[in-house]
Amino acid sequence: MRLVSSLLPLVLLVISFASNAQTVLYHNFSGYTLTGEPGEEALFKQFDAMLIRDGKVAAVGSLETLTTQLNQVPDRKIDLKGKTVLPGIIDAHGHMLGLGENLMQVDLRTASSEQDAVARVAEFAAEHTEQWVIGRGWNQENWTSRDFPSAQSLDEFMVERPVWLTRVDGHAGWANSKALELAGITAETVSPEGGEIIRDSSGQPTGVLVDNAMALVESQLPKKTAEYYRKALTAAFDHLVSEGITGVHDAGISATNLEVYQQLSAEGKMPVRVYAMLSASEPKLPELLAAGPITTADDSLTVRSVKIYTDGALGSRGAALLEPYSDAANTRGLLVTQPDAIEDLFNLVIPYGFQINIHAIGDRANRIALNTFAEAFGTIGGRNLRHRIEHSQVVHPNDIPRFKELDIIASMQPTHATSDKNMAEDRLGKERMAGAYAWQTFLEQGTIVAAGSDFPVELSNPFFGVHAAVTRQDRANNPQGGWYAHEAMTLKQALRAFTLDAAYAAGQERELGSLEPGKWADFIVLDQDPYKVSNAKLWQANVLATYVAGEAVYTQE
Missing domain, CATH: 3.10.310.70 (Diaminopimelate Epimerase; Chain A, domain 1)
Structure with a gap:
């Protein structure tokens, strides 16, 4: 992996503004971002000042250099008193309504x-x-x-x-x-x-x-009204911004949920940017696909993907395995959607130009997903749509290189490993662990890994995920040395997976995911510097403020 460090002073844009531009200059902080192209080509940048114009980043660099090149006095100048600034966190797999x-x-x-x-x-x-x-x-x-x-x-x-x-x-x-x-x-x-x-x-x-x-x-539960959706989604928004999350890839929504999102976006009541995946089980899916992708002018809501389920989960022995469960020899798990039906969905979705994000946890489910992608690319095309396998959790070692060969993004959730460590070996046996939770193996072959939490399956706090990714330990620092520690990410890889690479996984790397000129000014202020604390303390980061499009959507009281 190659990460090029560029230290202060740094300026990424010569600044020139119209006379009516609203500008805010933030300074006196330790800022970090991964910039440029996603994946291993990303560049690591440090800065201590940032200029924002009309909700977007105008320049980042040293205060001295930005001040020298400014041709007008900013409307506001804000001292962040030595705190740490990072790009807003993007959770690449969560369930907002849930x-x-x-x-x-x-x-x-x-x-x-x-x-x-x-x-x-x-x-x-x-x-x-x-x-x-x-x-x-x-x-x-x-x-x-x-x-x-x-x-x-x-x-x-x-x-x-x-x-x-x-x-x-x-x-x-x-x-x-x-x-x-x-x-x-x-x-x-x-x-x-x-x-x-x-x-x-x-x-x-x-x-x-x-x-x-x-x-x-x-099917017997009380029907969910539009008002119920609004109440639940608003509660989720409030919770997420308090944890520094500015974007979420919502993994499977209904037509009703989409309608409520559109209403909230039109009303300016979406403090978290949502990249929504249409649920493959939604009866109106053909109609929604025919209507085409949705991208609001402020990028608060984007819809151009479909979520398909292949299997269940490992903990409930629903993950579909190639061989029987080690602790239940009578089962190989469940296929929630049969292969023929998956193929039909691919044939429906891809011609409309929508990305496919397919849930696959077991090695059999991952192989089915990869086989279906390979077949579809050879018949109807669509390889350029940045398709994803959600979870990519237990993959046969022979299938891991196919992610790179087929340009499939691995959408993975670090805290799943630390939550599953007490049962995964029981379910799989040690041999199958070779392709399980294999983050570093994917990264080393050049596969883009987009990180998320799968909330509310796991807690949504992204720094729990960063800590798990780097240490392969739970928050009590167990097990000593990390669980299958050779698959741990570096800190830069982990933060990239939660920012720039997550944005890439949604086709939004030109608008989101890093603090670079021209991108939305989505950023967070922390009380600790992740690059200066021990890895064991990464999960303890406290979010002091969250900004979306340069506006504070959360400040700690």
């Missing part, structure tokens, strides 16, 4: 056991009178038993009201008996294709539904 809902529902992420989760649900239900009790975040891998939960434990406190609790990865759900009853699920109910109704030894449903089987209960 995050907003998570903030409004019972959160089970830190539940230590099935009983603890039940107690939290009971407490939440006592304070909320809606018919359905809805939550998310349970993870049996964090419990001592590591067994799936049961409807019976929920029934002990909640009989008349239905309960539906989504697993942390969004690929399994836990229902009480009332919810199963409303969904019509009995011992005779057949598991749908691409899903599984977990059953006990007598064939009775236990209350846990995996992947496509979840729809049996979810």
Whole structure:
């Protein structure tokens, strides 16, 4: 990998303004950005002053050089008092509606056991009178038993009201008996294709539904209104800007969600730039594709991609593997969408010029995705559309070079590795770990890696992701030396994956992702310098302010 460092003084543009230009000069800070072309050709820049004109970067460099070349006094001059400035973080894979809902529902992420989760649900239900009790975040891998939960434990406190609790990865759900009853699920109910109704030894449903089987209960949930979408998305916006996130690639939205985004954008109420992927399961997908890509004038909303699911998740044994699970020899996971249907979607989407972002976690799912891309490129073309594989989590070593050969972007989430480290070897065995969470292997072959969090599956704080990428450790600094540490990123690689390369993955590297002249002035102010603290402390970065188009959308009180 080649990163060229350029130290102060630095000026990237000779400044000339119209008389009515609104200019703001920020100074007295430690600034860092990766500039130029994405990937290994990116240049590392440092600066201590930045001039913004009408929401865009006009110049960066030293205060002395910018002051010398200015031909007019800026409208404002702001001293950042020695803090650190970085480009706004772009999360290349998140779920905005899911995050907003998570903030409004019972959160089970830190539940230590099935009983603890039940107690939290009971407490939440006592304070909320809606018919359905809805939550998310349970993870049996964090419990001592590591067994799936049961409807019976929920029934002990909640009989008349239905309960539906989504697993942390969004690929399994836990229902009480009332919810199963409303969904019509009995011992005779057949598991749908691409899903599984977990059953006990007598064939009775236990209350846990995996992947496509979840729809049996979810079809009974209260319908989501446009106002509900607005409330949830606004909650997500407020949360994300407080963490320094200025852009999100929203991984799978409905037509209704799109309508609400368009309304919010028109009203100027989108403090986070959204690159939205249309859901392949949206009934109106052909109509939306025919309407063409969407890009607002202020780049607050962009729509020119489609999200397709191939398989489920590793934690719920829904990831599709080439060989059986090491800890469950009777299964190789699930295909949420069958190969023929995936091929049909490629043939539908690519001719409209939309990027395909395909979810693939298991090695079989990744191979199916790569094979389908290769076939499509040979028949209908579209190789230039910067297609992506979302997660690229467990890839057969023979398939990793194909990402580069096919120009496929690997959209990966660093905190998945540190969350999965306690169970991944159990699921895969050591041999298959050779192609799992293989960030550095992808980077060394020149593949663009776009980093995200997959919130609310993981916490959205991007510095948790930067820390995980660099250390391969959790925030308690375990395991010592890092988990499969040879696949760790450098700090520059990690920050590039969350900024410039994430922008490239959305075709937005000319507008976003770095602090360079002509790009939007999306930046954050931190209380610590990531290049001067130990790697173990990277996750502790505190966001003091977040700016989008040069305007503060968050300041710490």
